[in-house]
Amino acid sequence: MKKKEIYTFEDWLENNFWNEVGYSGQLMVNDSENYLELVMKGKMTYDTLNQIQDAQSETYQYIIEKTIETNRKFLLRTKEKSLDFNEYLRLLIEKIELDFEKNRDLYFDVIKPRIHRGIKYGAKFILPEEFKKFSNSEFVDGYLPISAPYANVENGAMKHFPVDSDKERGYLRMEIQFHWIKYLKEIRNGAEIVAESTEPNAGRKEGKLSDLITHRNSVEIVEALKIQYKNIKGKRLKLLLMALQDLNLLPKERIAQRFYQCCKSEFDWNINSYQAMNDHKYNYHIDRQELDEMKKIIETLTR
Numbered sequence: 001m002k003k004k005e006i007y008t009f010e011d012w013l014e015n016n017f018w019n020e021v022g023y024s025g026q027l028m029v030n031d032s033e034n035y036l037e038l039v040m041k042g043k044m045t046y047d048t049l050n051q052i053q054d055a056q057s058e059t060y061q062y063i064i065e066k067t068i069e070t071n072r073k074f075l076l077r078t079k080e081k082s083l084d085f086n087e088y089l090r091l092l093i094e095k096i097e098l099d100f101e102k103n104r105d106l107y108f109d110v111i112k113p114r115i116h117r118g119i120k121y122g123a124k125f126i127l128p129e130e131f132k133k134f135s136n137s138e139f140v141d142g143y144l145p146i147s148a149p150y151a152n153v154e155n156g157a158m159k160h161f162p163v164d165s166d167k168e169r170g171y172l173r174m175e176i177q178f179h180w181i182k183y184l185k186e187i188r189n190g191a192e193i194v195a196e197s198t199e200p201n202a203g204r205k206e207g208k209l210s211d212l213i214t215h216r217n218s219v220e221i222v223e224a225l226k227i228q229y230k231n232i233k234g235k236r237l238k239l240l241l242m243a244l245q246d247l248n249l250l251p252k253e254r255i256a257q258r259f260y261q262c263c264k265s266e267f268d269w270n271i272n273s274y275q276a277m278n279d280h281k282y283n284y285h286i287d288r289q290e291l292d293e294m295k296k297i298i299e300t301l302t303r
Contacts (some may be wrong), residue, residue, distance in 0.1 A: 001217075006042075006043060006044065007038060007043055007044045007049055008048055009051045009055075012052050012128055013128045013131070013139075014128070014131070015128060016030065017038065017043075020038060020043070021158065022034050022037045024190055030125060030127050030168075031124055031125055031168075032052055032053050032056060032124045032125075033124050035049050036049065036117075041127065053118070053119050053123070053124065054119075055131045056123045056124060056131070057118075057119040057120070057123045057127075058123075058131075059126045059131045059133075060119070060120060060122060060126055060172065060207060061135040061273060061276075062134040062140065063126075063134075063140050063141075063142045063276075064142065064172070064175060064176055064179065064273065064275075065273045065274070066139065066140050066141065066277075067141050067142040067143065067176060068176065068179055068180055068183065070141055071180055072183070072193060072194065075184075075187070075193055076193045079193065089187065090188070091182060092184060092198075093185065093188065096177050096180070096184075097181070100135065100177070100178065103170075103174065106170055106171065107174060109121060109171060109174075110127060110171060110178055111178065113175075114171070120171070121171050121176070122170075122171030122175065125168040125169070125172075127146060130146065139256075142169070142172050142173055142176050143173065143176075144260060158227045177295075179275050182275075182279075182282055190254070191254055192254065192257070192258075193258065194257045194258070194261060208222070208262060208265075208266060209222045209259070209262035209263060209264075209266055210222045212250060212255065212258060212259060212262060213249050213250060214249055214250070215246070215249055217301070220301070221249075221298070221301045221302065222266070224238070224301050225288055225298075228297060231276075232271070232277040233269075233271040233272040233276065234272045234277055234280065235276075235277075235280040235287075236290070237260070237263065237272075237277045237279045237281040238278065238282075239280075239287060239291050240281075241259050241277070243291055243295045243298055244298065246291075246295060247295060247298055247299065247302070249298070249302070256274075256277075256278055257274065257278075260274045260277055260278070
């Protein structure tokens with residue numbers, strides 16, 4: 001493998017510059033913070049670095065979502081077999097809170113959050129192999145070790161660099177715990193455990209958004225919302241949920257997860273994670289105008 005003058009996104013996908021040496025004498029390997037040195041040396045453009053880190057950031061969020069999805073399935077099986085599920089839940093929450101206390105600096109970095117060039121610190125360690133899994137919607141789990149194969153320039157032999165240390169995986173796993181404990185507390189307070197199926201399109205069998213909306217023209221309302229709010233996600237999806245609730249078209253409580261799952265199944269675009277929607281805190285001064293506009297539009301659909 002010959003070193004190239006200018007590395008591309010495709011070179012990252014094929015692990016073609018792991019053996020480049022930075023100013024400190026260390027190999028580039030799998031930390032995209034090091035790739036900034038390639039830009040400074042004229043061996044990579046800023047556009048390529050941004051493309052790599054965008055891919056890492058998307059994959060990072062995907063890993064969090066899929067890991068929590070796996071945890072939900074395990075939690076549901078545990079509930080079915082547990083002798084005292086409430087006590088199990090209490091101890092599990094307590095265990096995670098103790099971990100937060102034990103690793104306060106890392107916990108602080110996550111909730112801050114610690115950012116590198118616009119992406120979360122933990123995302124800069126994401127491997128090309130993980131991005132490929134994300135692109136193909138394959139199974140991933142943030143707690144499973146992973147390694148990337150690199151071809152040795154001198155003899156062509158393959159080396160594997162594991163990515164499982166506290167430095168490389170600690171931030172990711174702490175953020176998973178941060179979202180997971182919030183979900184566990186919702187379950188403790190009476191929310192239903194929602195575990196997605198691993199079968200393709202299985203979510204489409206779990207009911208439709210129109211089944212949740214309490215209006216005789218619910219099907220027509222949903223179809224109109226898909227057009228009006230094409231590509232809606234995250235914060236704006238939360239505002240849509242609030243608008244429907246304010247108009248008494250959805251229940252006020254214990255509906256967020258079902259609403260999200262229906263949207264994820266029926267909308268033909270990526271709506272981001274449940275956390276991206278549910279964690280948004282309504283700000284009266286910032287969000288009120290958009291929420292009011294949504295309610296006016298929806299009201300016209302109900303007449």
